Amino acid sequence: MNIKSKPISIMKVSEIVKNITEIQDSNYVKFMNEDEIKLFKKYTWLVWNQIKRIKDVEVVMKIADNQITLERIMDKPEQWYSVLIDVIPKGKYSQIYPKKIKKKNYDYEFINLLAQDLQISTRECEDYYDILEHQGILEDEKFKLNSKYGIEYEPQPEKLDEVEWVDISKIKEHPINKEIYSSGRKSEDEELEENIKLYGLLQPIIVDKKTNFIISGNRRFQACSNLGLKKVKVIKSSFDYDVISLINFNKYRSKTTIEKVNEYRMMKTQIKKMGYKDRKKIMGGVGMRDYIFQQTGVSQRTEHQLSFVEQNNPKLAEMVLTGEISIKRAYQEIKKIDSPNGVDIKKDLDDLEVLLKKLYPNVEYPQLEKILKRIFGKD
Numbered sequence: 001m002n003i004k005s006k007p008i009s010i011m012k013v014s015e016i017v018k019n020i021t022e023i024q025d026s027n028y029v030k031f032m033n034e035d036e037i038k039l040f041k042k043y044t045w046l047v048w049n050q051i052k053r054i055k056d057v058e059v060v061m062k063i064a065d066n067q068i069t070l071e072r073i074m075d076k077p078e079q080w081y082s083v084l085i086d087v088i089p090k091g092k093y094s095q096i097y098p099k100k101i102k103k104k105n106y107d108y109e110f111i112n113l114l115a116q117d118l119q120i121s122t123r124e125c126e127d128y129y130d131i132l133e134h135q136g137i138l139e140d141e142k143f144k145l146n147s148k149y150g151i152e153y154e155p156q157p158e159k160l161d162e163v164e165w166v167d168i169s170k171i172k173e174h175p176i177n178k179e180i181y182s183s184g185r186k187s188e189d190e191e192l193e194e195n196i197k198l199y200g201l202l203q204p205i206i207v208d209k210k211t212n213f214i215i216s217g218n219r220r221f222q223a224c225s226n227l228g229l230k231k232v233k234v235i236k237s238s239f240d241y242d243v244i245s246l247i248n249f250n251k252y253r254s255k256t257t258i259e260k261v262n263e264y265r266m267m268k269t270q271i272k273k274m275g276y277k278d279r280k281k282i283m284g285g286v287g288m289r290d291y292i293f294q295q296t297g298v299s300q301r302t303e304h305q306l307s308f309v310e311q312n313n314p315k316l317a318e319m320v321l322t323g324e325i326s327i328k329r330a331y332q333e334i335k336k337i338d339s340p341n342g343v344d345i346k347k348d349l350d351d352l353e354v355l356l357k358k359l360y361p362n363v364e365y366p367q368l369e370k371i372l373k374r375i376f377g378k379d
Contacts, residue, residue: 064301065087166231257327
């Protein structure tokens with residue numbers, strides 16, 4: 001493949017990550033030009049994906065605590081960058097990457113060109129490839145990237161499982177779907193219904209061929225049902241872990257905090273039911289806590305805090321559910337962590353954190369947990 005002269009590169013994903021973690025120049029985004037801002041917005045999801053893979057417990061916890069805010073302002077580059085450099089301690093970090101168990105027939109000409117363009121590894125570009133494929137825009141992106149480098153490329157039909165027209169009464173909403181995702185998006189659902197009414201069902205519904213349960217497209221299915229459609233476009237595939245697949249297919253949709261916690265709890269329950277081989281197949285070489293955080297964006301701490309709120313203050317739990325208060329704030333209200341009995345516990349915790357890091361700079365979480373249990377004699 002002959003590549004013509006490379007256009008002047010404005011920005012690389014690796015540069016954005018480096019600025020967030022190592023450089024932390026507060027004016028980095030502020031002084032970007034219009035083209036740079038466009039690229040920054042385009043790469044935000046990939047940068048976010050890399051940030052969430054940082055292999056540092058402190059950073060993981062801080063990101064988890066600010067997850068809602070960060071995802072709410074992802075379309076506002078200056079604010080998003082500012083919050084990240086405020087949350088993440090300045091430093092150079094390694095990242096966690098799960099092992100890829102199954103080989104996939106990737107287009108490595110495209111992946112290698114993409115890696116060159118973004119200045120990231122081919123492994124990271126495989127993740128990018130998967131997302132583009134799932135979103136149905138892979139061929140468009142191939143065409144754009146090849147055109148950028150002066151390479152002729154003719155978009156090919158997507159190589160998916162065969163699309164077929166199926167009687168809508170033959171497929172069913174997955175029974176777990178409503179346990180995880182709420183139906184309180186009236187305006188979004190109405191907009192989806194109107195689009196299908198005008199343009200038809202553009203994206204096929206993905207169904208488990210063994211059960212006919214919908215893995216991806218439950219909202220599209222409901223909209224088609226409301227419109228009285230008799231037949232819909234469907235892709236039937238086999239899924240070894242249908243609930244995990246259901247959650248993963250919803251990875252990039254807009255979700256409430258409660259929906260994300262529901263994903264965390266459901267995924268944890270499903271993984272705990274698996275044997276060692278199945279866990280390894282799903283998670284590769286990553287631990288369960290890290291894997292679930294990567295898939296859902298929810299940390300063990302966030303889930304624990306919500307459980308505590310639900311058990312101890314139903315009124316505050318309802319406020320969390322409606323978005324009136326964050327999980328962290330509700331938890332702090334109950335624990336009165338800021339200043340119970342006139343004691344500044346936050347300062348004491350900060351001092352303890354400094355001391356522990358000095359004494360045990362490389363300690364892993366399980367070992368730290370044992371140390372604390374030995375000191376305080378409590379679970």
